[in-house]
Amino acid sequence: MRGFTTSIVHSDRLDPIEHGSLHKPIHATVAYGYDDVRDLADVFQGKSSGYSYARQVNPTVSALEAKMSRMERGIATVCFSTGMAAIGTMLFALLREGDHFVSSSFLFGNTNSLFLSFAAHGVDVTFVDAARTSAVEDALRLNTKLVFVETIANPRTQVSDLDGIGAVCRERGLVYVVDNTMTSPYLFQPVTVGASLIVNSLTKYIGGHGNALGGAITETGLHDWTAFANIYDAYKKGDARKWAITQMRKKGLRDFGATLGAEAAHHLSLGAETLALRQERQCANAQALVDLLAAHPKVRRVYYPGLADHPQHAKTMALFRHPGALFSFELVDGIDAFAFLNRLQVVIKSSNLGDNRTLAIPVAETIYHEMGPQRRASMGIADSLIRISTGIEDVEDLLGDFEQALA
Numbered sequence: 001m002r003g004f005t006t007s008i009v010h011s012d013r014l015d016p017i018e019h020g021s022l023h024k025p026i027h028a029t030v031a032y033g034y035d036d037v038r039d040l041a042d043v044f045q046g047k048s049s050g051y052s053y054a055r056q057v058n059p060t061v062s063a064l065e066a067k068m069s070r071m072e073r074g075i076a077t078v079c080f081s082t083g084m085a086a087i088g089t090m091l092f093a094l095l096r097e098g099d100h101f102v103s104s105s106f107l108f109g110n111t112n113s114l115f116l117s118f119a120a121h122g123v124d125v126t127f128v129d130a131a132r133t134s135a136v137e138d139a140l141r142l143n144t145k146l147v148f149v150e151t152i153a154n155p156r157t158q159v160s161d162l163d164g165i166g167a168v169c170r171e172r173g174l175v176y177v178v179d180n181t182m183t184s185p186y187l188f189q190p191v192t193v194g195a196s197l198i199v200n201s202l203t204k205y206i207g208g209h210g211n212a213l214g215g216a217i218t219e220t221g222l223h224d225w226t227a228f229a230n231i232y233d234a235y236k237k238g239d240a241r242k243w244a245i246t247q248m249r250k251k252g253l254r255d256f257g258a259t260l261g262a263e264a265a266h267h268l269s270l271g272a273e274t275l276a277l278r279q280e281r282q283c284a285n286a287q288a289l290v291d292l293l294a295a296h297p298k299v300r301r302v303y304y305p306g307l308a309d310h311p312q313h314a315k316t317m318a319l320f321r322h323p324g325a326l327f328s329f330e331l332v333d334g335i336d337a338f339a340f341l342n343r344l345q346v347v348i349k350s351s352n353l354g355d356n357r358t359l360a361i362p363v364a365e366t367i368y369h370e371m372g373p374q375r376r377a378s379m380g381i382a383d384s385l386i387r388i389s390t391g392i393e394d395v396e397d398l399l400g401d402f403e404q405a406l407a
């Protein structure tokens with residue numbers, strides 16, 4: 001087994017590519033022709049792994065899926081058009097009316113919105129403080145099928161009790177889904193805490209350049225799907241560890257069509273090659289800015305799992321390579337947050353995260369606006385909270401920019 005970056009950079013060459021091309025080509029095709037129709041039938045019946053129709057499979061996307069499986073040390077991956085499409089299609093393929101699942105309440109805002117939509121369609125969800133395994137245990141019911149957590153929550157940086165929840169899920173035979181977007185497989189591999197399925201929004205750190213959307217679900221092979229009630233007979237064939245991921249591809253992508261395009265897959269694959277390099281720099285930049293802000297008289301509080309007074313600091317240092325490249329903070333009373341943000345010259349006011357550029361956003365007025373003050377309060381989001389996602393700029397330029405904007 002090669003190192004993390006070596007295995008990604010050389011992944012495409014493991015299957016011979018025509019003319020010795022160093023990159024998997026962008027296969028701009030919708031369908032695939034066969035000389036012998038028997039071969040086409042075998043593909044449809046799952047007897048061979050060829051290509052049939054591009055809503056479910058495309059060679060450029062398959063190459064990215066192989067990279068994701070390598071990075072996450074999983075056994076199979078399915079890619080989707082966005083991270084939201086990955087989460088939505090996964091749950092739609094696995095859950096049915098009358099089922100229940102438990103979710104962290106410290107959740108990416110759009111995932112929160114999606115889960116409320118599932119609740120409106122008869123799949124019940126209970127939101128709990130996932131920093132405490134006992135809160136997850138207390139929420140379990142007879143019809144609970146699955147537990148969903150994120151690694152580091154955005155924007156307040158709460159860290160789930162990832163290993164404790166993993167142990168409970170294993171004991172109770174529950175599907176354990178970990179959204180690894182905020183850490184990425186470079187900082188953390190959820191297979192090490194017993195995750196069944198891993199979510200990644202490829203749009204963020206893995207793509208990294210803010211130029212393509214994508215999402216992925218990776219199967220770790222740890223869950224016993226033979227005991228899971230919602231697998232259709234058609235997918236109960238061959239290796240049981242792949243039943244659920246096959247159902248997500250065959251039924252999920254067929255039903256919803258939230259397919260990743262070949263060109264986006266190419267962009268995301270290029271991004272994946274430098275994930276480790278970029279994240280080293282992004283995390284170092286975050287730590288330097290956090291150190292500046294935490295000691296600054298005009299800053300009331302900084303939320304970052306790398307700070308010794310963060311409630312899950314010890315867990316963070318035990319589980320993750322670095323504490324991430326995202327933090328949030330509140331200015332002291334009397335300072336206009338919008339005026340402060342408008343004074344920033346290097347940092348861009350923008351909603352994305354995981355980009356090469358450092359991005360800042362006032363949370364309550366933008367991404368969490370529609371959620372309303374009550375749910376915001378329950379998620380610990382103050383009206384004055386500012387979120388920062390650090391990029392790869394030279395650290396002196398970032399420190400100088402914050403210093404002048406605070407002065």
Ligand SMILES: *Cc1c(COP(=O)(O)O)cnc(C)c1O
Pocket residue numbers: 082083084085108110111150154179181182201202203204213214215
């Ligand atoms: C951004 C994000 C998503 C959704 O990804 P998109 O590609 O934007 O749809 C899901 N989970 C987390 C933790 C995210 O940060």
